[in-house]
Amino acid sequence: DAKTTQPxxxxxxxxxxxxxxCNHSTISGTDYIHxxxxxxxxxxxxxxxxxxxxxxxxxxxxxxxEDRKSSTLILHRATLRDAAVYYxxxxxxxxxxxxxxxxxxKGMKLTVNP
Amino acid sequence: DSxxxxxxxxxxxxxxxxxxxRCSPRSGDLSVYWYQQSLDQGLxxxxxxxxxxxxxxxxxxxxxxxxxxxxxxxxxxxxxxxLGDSALYFCASSVLLGGTQYFGPGTxxxxx
Numbered sequence: 001d002a003k004t005t006q007p008x009x010x011x012x013x014x015x016x017x018x019x020x021x022c023n024h025s026t027i028s029g030t031d032y033i034h035x036x037x038x039x040x041x042x043x044x045x046x047x048x049x050x051x052x053x054x055x056x057x058x059x060x061x062x063x064x065x066e067d068r069k070s071s072t073l074i075l076h077r078a079t080l081r082d083a084a085v086y087y088x089x090x091x092x093x094x095x096x097x098x099x100x101x102x103x104x105x106k107g108m109k110l111t112v113n114p
Numbered sequence: 115d116s117x118x119x120x121x122x123x124x125x126x127x128x129x130x131x132x133x134x135x136r137c138s139p140r141s142g143d144l145s146v147y148w149y150q151q152s153l154d155q156g157l158x159x160x161x162x163x164x165x166x167x168x169x170x171x172x173x174x175x176x177x178x179x180x181x182x183x184x185x186x187x188x189x190x191x192x193x194x195x196x197l198g199d200s201a202l203y204f205c206a207s208s209v210l211l212g213g214t215q216y217f218g219p220g221t222x223x224x225x226x
Contacts, residue, residue: 043116043204043217044157087157091212100212101147101172104157 004088006108012078013113020073020108022088032091033064033071036102037084044087044104047073083112117141118218120205126224132193135221139186139207145169146188147208147215148180152201163188164211195225 005023012018024033035047048055048062050071055062061074075082085107091100117140127133139146148160150173159172163182174180177195182188192199202222206215 043118043206043220044215045116045217046214049214100145100208101159101162101170102149102157102206102215103159104149106156 004090004105006086006088006105008106009109009111011111011113012075014080015077018075018078018082018110018112020075020086020088020110021070022072023070024088024090025069027068027090028092030092033062033068034089034091034102035060035062035073036087036089036104037082038087038107039081039084044102045084047086049091078110078112080112080114083110085109116216116218118205118207118216120203120218120221122221123219124222124224126226127195128226129195129197131195131225132191133195133223135190135192135203135205135223137188137190137205137207137218139188139205140209140216143207143209143216144186145208145211145213146182146186147206148174148188148190149204149206149217150201151204151220152198157204160190169211192223197225199223200225 034049036044038044050062063072087107119138121136144165146163151157160174162170180190202220204220206217
């Protein structure tokens with residue numbers, strides 16, 4: 001599985017935008033970029049995913065670099081509820097061998113200050 | 115609420131014992147995944163079932179086994195428990211193979 005690199009942690013202020021970076025220099029053409037987050041004492045939660053184009057949903061936006069070697073998760077107005085560990089994960093669209101598992105790295109801890 | 119339920123929420127047991135963790139996927143989801151989260155190893159994929167059949171195995175110990183029943187709920191059986199098996203165990207489900215995974219709240223296992 002191709003690897004991703006994220007900062008260990010970031011801090012933001014409530015109601016301000018926050019940009020969470022992820023590097024994935026070995027990404028292949030069939031890899032989707034997925035983001036999940038894990039709030040304290042909860043299971044991971046899907047945030048967003050994309051392949052080449054930028055994506056928006058009600059939770060966040062995903063900006064993907066033109067060469068796809070990096071991406072940024074954007075929370076437009078951080079709230080205290082966004083404090084979590086964020087995981088950037090690559091998932092291949094081809095599942096030879098049959099596994100669609102998620103490979104979690106260490107993730108990045110986001111602290112939101114009131 | 116993801117729609118995935120896991121029972122029990124907490125489990126305390128002794129070394130050498132056997133426990134069963136239960137997962138009910140979201141309605142309509144055919145694929146079930148089990149993950150283990152420990153402090154030193156992070157979130158690790160254990161095993162995946164799709165419509166009753168084992169589909170993929172990850173870092174699952176031989177002492178652990180799982181199954182998915184005709185009603186699509188799944189059970190993870192952990193036997194000959196060791197202190198190091200203490201962890202959070204999450205179940206996730208997806209409707210499509212490779213689709214978005216929805217995680218349950220987890221079962222916290224403590225082996226004393």
